[in-house]
Amino acid sequence: MIDPKLLRGSAEEVAGNLARRGFDFDAGRYLEIEERRKALQVETEQLQGKRNASARQIGQAKARGEDIEPLLEAVRTTGERLDAAEAELTEVRSALRDIELGLPNLLADDVPDGAGEDDNVELRRIGEPRDFGFEPRDHVELGTALGLLDFDAAAGMSGSRFAVMRGDLARLQRALVQFMLDVHTREHGYEEAYVPYLVHAEALIGTGQLPKFEDDQFKTTDETPFYLIPTAEVPLTNLARDVIFDAGELPVLYTAHTPCFRSEAGSYGQDTRGMIRQHQFEKVELVHLVTADASAAALETLTSHAETILERLGLPYRVVSLCGGDIGFGANKTYDLEVWLPGQARYREISSCSNYGDFQARRLKARVRNPDTGKPEPIHTLNGSGVAAGRALIAVMENYQRADGRIAIPEVLKPWMGGAEFIGPSD
RNA sequence: GGAGAGAUGGCUGAGUGGUCGAAAGCGCUCCCCUGCUAAGGGAGUAUACGUUAAUAGCGUAUCGAGGGUUCGAAUCCCUCUCUCUCCGCCA
Numbered sequence: 001m002i003d004p005k006l007l008r009g010s011a012e013e014v015a016g017n018l019a020r021r022g023f024d025f026d027a028g029r030y031l032e033i034e035e036r037r038k039a040l041q042v043e044t045e046q047l048q049g050k051r052n053a054s055a056r057q058i059g060q061a062k063a064r065g066e067d068i069e070p071l072l073e074a075v076r077t078t079g080e081r082l083d084a085a086e087a088e089l090t091e092v093r094s095a096l097r098d099i100e101l102g103l104p105n106l107l108a109d110d111v112p113d114g115a116g117e118d119d120n121v122e123l124r125r126i127g128e129p130r131d132f133g134f135e136p137r138d139h140v141e142l143g144t145a146l147g148l149l150d151f152d153a154a155a156g157m158s159g160s161r162f163a164v165m166r167g168d169l170a171r172l173q174r175a176l177v178q179f180m181l182d183v184h185t186r187e188h189g190y191e192e193a194y195v196p197y198l199v200h201a202e203a204l205i206g207t208g209q210l211p212k213f214e215d216d217q218f219k220t221t222d223e224t225p226f227y228l229i230p231t232a233e234v235p236l237t238n239l240a241r242d243v244i245f246d247a248g249e250l251p252v253l254y255t256a257h258t259p260c261f262r263s264e265a266g267s268y269g270q271d272t273r274g275m276i277r278q279h280q281f282e283k284v285e286l287v288h289l290v291t292a293d294a295s296a297a298a299l300e301t302l303t304s305h306a307e308t309i310l311e312r313l314g315l316p317y318r319v320v321s322l323c324g325g326d327i328g329f330g331a332n333k334t335y336d337l338e339v340w341l342p343g344q345a346r347y348r349e350i351s352s353c354s355n356y357g358d359f360q361a362r363r364l365k366a367r368v369r370n371p372d373t374g375k376p377e378p379i380h381t382l383n384g385s386g387v388a389a390g391r392a393l394i395a396v397m398e399n400y401q402r403a404d405g406r407i408a409i410p411e412v413l414k415p416w417m418g419g420a421e422f423i424g425p426s427d
Numbered sequence: 428g429g430a431g432a433g434a435u436g437g438c439u440g441a442g443u444g445g446u447c448g449a450a451a452g453c454g455c456u457c458c459c460c461u462g463c464u465a466a467g468g469g470a471g472u473a474u475a476c477g478u479u480a481a482u483a484g485c486g487u488a489u490c491g492a493g494g495g496u497u498c499g500a501a502u503c504c505c506u507c508u509c510u511c512u513c514c515g516c517c518a
Contacts, residue, residue, distance in 0.1 A: 041477060045487040052487090055499035059445035068498080075498045224508090244474090365474095373482050376474080 001100055001362040008034055017106045020113060020324035025103060033095055040089040047082040051075065101211055105359040107324050108296075108333040114323030120336070121323065126307070127316030129340045130399060137405070138343025139397040140274040143169060145405050146424055149275075160272070161264060161279045168423040172409070173282060173393045175416035177257045180284040180309050184386055188305045190255035190286065195235035197258060198226035203238045206364040208330035208356075215265040218279075228261035232285035233383040240289050240366035245379065247371045251298065252289040255386065257282065274394070276348065281390035288382040291368055292358065295380035299355040303335045306351040306386045312412045315395050316340040318347050332357045337387065339395040350391045353384030 007014055011027035018025045054075040061068050112121045143149025148169035154162035165173065184190040198220070204210040204227055209217065218228040229235060236254045245252075260283050271277035286305060288298045303319070310317045322334040331354035338347035358378035361367065367376035400408040406424030409417050 038477080041487085045477065048487060051498075055497095056446060058498055062445075072498055079498075370482090375482060 001359060002103055002106060003358070003362070004100065007100070007103075014103075014106065018104060020107050020111070021104055021327065022115060022325050023104055030096075030099055033092060033099070037089070037092045037096055040085055040092055044082065044085040044089050047078060047085060051078050051082060054078065098211075101205065101363075104329045105208075105332045105357060107327065108355070108357075110321075111327060111333050112321055112323040115325040116323075117326050119323040120320045120326055123319045123321055123335070125316070125318040126311065127314070127340070129316050129342065132342065132401075132403075134403050136342035136398060136401060138274060138341075139394040141343075142397050142401055142405060142407065146407075148423070158279075161277065163275050163278060168417070168420070169393070169397075171417065172396065172407075172413065172423060173389055175413040176313075176389050176392050176396070177282060177284060178416050179312075179413055180386060180389070180392075181255060181257055183308060183312070184255045184284070184286065184305060188253070188308070190253040193236060193239070193254050193256045195229075195232060195239075195256050195258065197229050197235075197261075199229055199234055199238070200224065201227065203227075203234055203241075206241060207234050207237050207360050208363065209234065212329060216263055218261045218263055229258060230262050231260050231283065231383075231385075232256040232258040233287060236285060236287040237289075237360055237366075237381050237383065238364065240361070240379065240381070241364045243366055244376050245289070245366075245368040247291065247368055250289060250291050250368055250379065251294060254287040254289075255284060257284045257389070259283075275390055276394065278390060281388065283388045283390070284386050286353075286384050286386040289366065290380050290382065292377065292380050295355050295357060295382060298380070298382050299333060299335070299353060302382050302384050302386075303337070303353040306337055306353055306384050309387050309392075310337060310339060310350070313392070313396065313410050315392075315399055317350070328352070328354060330354075330356050330359045332359070335384075339391065341395060341398050342401075343398045348391065350395060351385040351387040354382060356381045356383070 002014060007030065011025075011031050015025040015027040054071065058068050058071050058075075061071060112119065114120065137145075140149065140151075143165070144151075146169070148166050150164040150166065151162075153164045181192060185192050201210055201224075204217065209230060210227075217230060219225040220227075235258075236256055239254065240252075260281055262279060264277055264279060267277060275281075286302055288295075288302055290298045307317070307319070317337050317339045320336045320338055322328075322336060327334050334352060334354040336349050337351035337353070339350040340346075341348050357380050360381045361378035364381075366379050366381065368379045369375070370377050396410060396413075397407050400410060402408060402422070404424070406422045408422045409420055414420070
């Protein structure tokens, strides 16, 4: 949520910033409703004050044993006027809230201009795509040939966009998760958390997935439905809900491994082959809760933590700064890490690291006490994948494949693979 | 799933219709006193919104959430959520 004070005071500037995303914010209409709200609120509060004063008088008169009937008569109309004003105020407030919840975050100044994916700016490339000396296969071919990856079985029970993994391939994904969690908790200072995978709508509103992206979520049919988390960002960031931190408590760094569930509405035909885009996938998530002045630097740190994983795995990748048109709803700035996939001969997103500024914090009422003023102020939140395990698995399969179809095991994963050198039939 | 009890400020805990945003204690902050320490005295100590140059005042709201009764609700009524105890079930 954008600071309402900023919206009121600088609606046109806000509209200008949001236009960089291709988002059309009708500042004039917003200000009109806001004016109405202000007038109604003043009126309502004056009437409440009048009513309170009268009630007090009546109480005192009654205590003195006086006749209160004339006083009651005097208040009679106040109540009706108050009810009417309150009803309209509620309506106007709700309209304002709908607008405010629908507004994406302001973009940081250094976000590149552009309309879509093609306008993203590559910042750096790390590692060289390997020269295989043979035509590299994609993960579907590799996994299926090994008998460890089975889309048909998954389709039989759950339909498309699910996969079954077996044996050493399933184990390799677990190894990736263990490796990532250990690096982040032991070397990067994160606290590991185990969190709910089913959350209420409020939690998703807090992080910005709702109300705008209802269609992307899976949810239950309960009267108050549960939503399956699309990312651990949701439960981890919600840990800060309604919290007022002392300045000394920040930064707080959380990590968690969870499955993620996405309905992938509107992505029909995209990435239908393989495990790139699934309804259910595993991810290790990183979340930072920081003070406002620290968030820009924290984005660099968080991104470097995700990069560490790719570097240790020996996977070639590049870092891209998303342009205004491609950046997510709640983020003010985003770096994507894209890993090289030999099977597709292109870089594909494996981590997205974003600074949300105070956007989520306002929705969550996540605050920090300013040590100078003593007043609570919104914290800043950041999150990034560190990294997506399903896609990391694909990347390892494709980058570590051998001519014989077996898959070498990256050095750092061997402790979790029983010391084996490769996945596949032994000779 | 069944039965019962509860939810009040940073914490403990009073408060069953009227000056209660809320006693008291603890904690915390500042000041005074005291030649260290301990003890003592005083003041302050929620959040949001509005008004405002103001983190000064003033107003409004908030005692789990939402609705209702009333001139007036922490207090009465309804619905919901959560916590605790017991029973059942269960990994």
